[in-house]
Amino acid sequence: xxxxxxxxxxxxxxxxxxxxxxxERHPVGEIPDGPGLLTGEKGGVKITR
Amino acid sequence: MTNGRIPMLRSALAAxxxxxxxxxxxWAQSEADRIKALEDLIRKQxxxxxxxxKALDTMQAELKTIxxxxxxTQPGRNRVVLSRDNDVELTIEGxxxxxxxxxxxxxxxxxxxxDNDASSTRLAFKGSxxxxxxxxxxxxxxxxxxxxxxxxxxxxDNTAGGTNNFTERKLELYASSKRFGTxxxxxxxxxxxxxxxxxLSGTDLVGYSAVADSASGLSFATTGTGAITGNPTIGGAFxxxxxxxxxxxxxxxxxxxxxxxxxxxxxxxxxxxxAAAYSATYDSFEVDSKIGFANQSGTRTFPETILGGSVSxxxxxxxxxxxxxxxxxxxxxxxxxxxxxxxxxxxxxxAIFPIGQSRFSVDYGQYDDVAANNDEASxxxxxxxxxxxxxxxELYAGYRRYELDRPAATFDDVDIVLAxxxxxx
Numbered sequence: 001x002x003x004x005x006x007x008x009x010x011x012x013x014x015x016x017x018x019x020x021x022x023x024e025r026h027p028v029g030e031i032p033d034g035p036g037l038l039t040g041e042k043g044g045v046k047i048t049r
Numbered sequence: 050m051t052n053g054r055i056p057m058l059r060s061a062l063a064a065x066x067x068x069x070x071x072x073x074x075x076w077a078q079s080e081a082d083r084i085k086a087l088e089d090l091i092r093k094q095x096x097x098x099x100x101x102x103k104a105l106d107t108m109q110a111e112l113k114t115i116x117x118x119x120x121x122t123q124p125g126r127n128r129v130v131l132s133r134d135n136d137v138e139l140t141i142e143g144x145x146x147x148x149x150x151x152x153x154x155x156x157x158x159x160x161x162x163x164d165n166d167a168s169s170t171r172l173a174f175k176g177s178x179x180x181x182x183x184x185x186x187x188x189x190x191x192x193x194x195x196x197x198x199x200x201x202x203x204x205x206d207n208t209a210g211g212t213n214n215f216t217e218r219k220l221e222l223y224a225s226s227k228r229f230g231t232x233x234x235x236x237x238x239x240x241x242x243x244x245x246x247x248x249l250s251g252t253d254l255v256g257y258s259a260v261a262d263s264a265s266g267l268s269f270a271t272t273g274t275g276a277i278t279g280n281p282t283i284g285g286a287f288x289x290x291x292x293x294x295x296x297x298x299x300x301x302x303x304x305x306x307x308x309x310x311x312x313x314x315x316x317x318x319x320x321x322x323x324a325a326a327y328s329a330t331y332d333s334f335e336v337d338s339k340i341g342f343a344n345q346s347g348t349r350t351f352p353e354t355i356l357g358g359s360v361s362x363x364x365x366x367x368x369x370x371x372x373x374x375x376x377x378x379x380x381x382x383x384x385x386x387x388x389x390x391x392x393x394x395x396x397x398x399x400a401i402f403p404i405g406q407s408r409f410s411v412d413y414g415q416y417d418d419v420a421a422n423n424d425e426a427s428x429x430x431x432x433x434x435x436x437x438x439x440x441x442x443e444l445y446a447g448y449r450r451y452e453l454d455r456p457a458a459t460f461d462d463v464d465i466v467l468a469x470x471x472x473x474x
Binding site for chain 1: 130131132133134135137138139140141142143144167168171173175238242243246247248253254257259305307308310325326327328329330331335336337339340356358438439440441442443471472473474
């Protein structure tokens with residue numbers, strides 16, 4: 001039963017995937033994307049060269 | 050003309066010639082000096098132009114560095130801290146999420162100062178190095194520090210008894226390849242974490258399928274007496290069965306194929322899970338969804354297995370719909386299957402305030418047999434979030450009612466209002 005449900009959902013997802021553009025997931029509860037109060041457009045202090 | 054005048058004329062002509070010669074020499078000498086002076090001036094101006102060009106090049110390079118770094122980085126050579134080379138990066142970020150929680154349990158009312166456990170106050174250090182064109186190796190350290198967490202605060206004490214210290218969220222390292230996928234080792238999200246929590250409403254920090262997060266430490270009060278000792282808490286009666294959450298695990302994620310990612314993890318203690326996520330954008334709407342199966346029989350007796358999923362759709366108009374459901378089972382247990390379903394209708398607009406999105410939503414959820422057999426817990430709520438995008442700030446307020454029906458017991462409903470702000474820094 002569970003495998004059938006899984007297969008059904010995966011089939012639907014695969015069909016949808018044919019016409020959609022992938023987007024990045026942002027899980028609920030995580031630090032939000034975008035600018036921070038003290039940082040720039042991407043948010044976060046970046047230490048790089 | 051007389052003979053005496055001729056010598057005088059010659060003398061005069063000779064004197065004139067001498068004068069002209071001397072004057073010509075002096076003029077020539079003066080002209081050469083002027084040319085030399087002009088040449089010196091041109092040379093100095095050329096040096097000034099070259100110096101200015103060099104300064105301009107330096108400023109342009111520093112401006113480019115600032116733009117690439119996101120804005121407020123100290124320019125180039127003035128930086129105090131640098132990574133060891135261009136392929137190495139460390140990002141430091143975090144957030145503070147504080148709120149006031151008003152509750153009415155049918156017998157008592159009060160206000161608590163809380164840290165919103167739906168998205169706790171935390172600090173993160175994310176390091177990465179681009180090892181090759183295809184391979185990235187990285188580390189995540191993310192810890193939370195909640196004073197008076199909504200997960201702990203209750204009616205009996207205005208100071209929550211939870212851990213008043215840093216607690217772990219993510220302590221992990223990973224290797225990520227675009228071709229072969231991502232392997233992650235350490236404390237962090239398992240594959241099934243978030244399978245019940247797809248939500249594009251933008252109001253999740255004050256209401257989502259984990260409805261207990263706003264006030265999970267509060268207890269239901271017995272009708273009539275108002276007693277709370279030994280009674281079920283909101284956190285105990287409402288669970289969104291969100292897989293294996295975060296734990297010490299080895300996790301693998303396939304490369305993203307047209308928005309689809311398959312994941313699995315093996316957790317310390319013998320738990321394991323499988324999940325599939327799909328997230329994509331279409332012409333006029335976005336979709337986010339995830340399903341998963343988790344087996345936690347290695348560490349828990351009930352529920353041993355969980356199957357669940359969630360989907361959220363956001364239309365360009367701002368209208369959004371979210372649904373989630375899951376079931377937890379154990380064939381050998383005397384407990385009934387634990388299950389929940391949840392729905393949310395939301396609206397996002399930028400037409401009200403120019404400072405950022407205004408987000409509204411209403412939700413309803415039914416959570417059965419969570420704390421005990423035959424428990425029927427239900428909840429509904431209203432949520433509002435106002436984003437102030439340039440400040441990385443979200444102001445929010447939400448109302449929620451919790452109801453619990455249990456045979457042979459009568460509990461009052463619990464009403465809460467949670468209002469606060471999450472500030473990302």
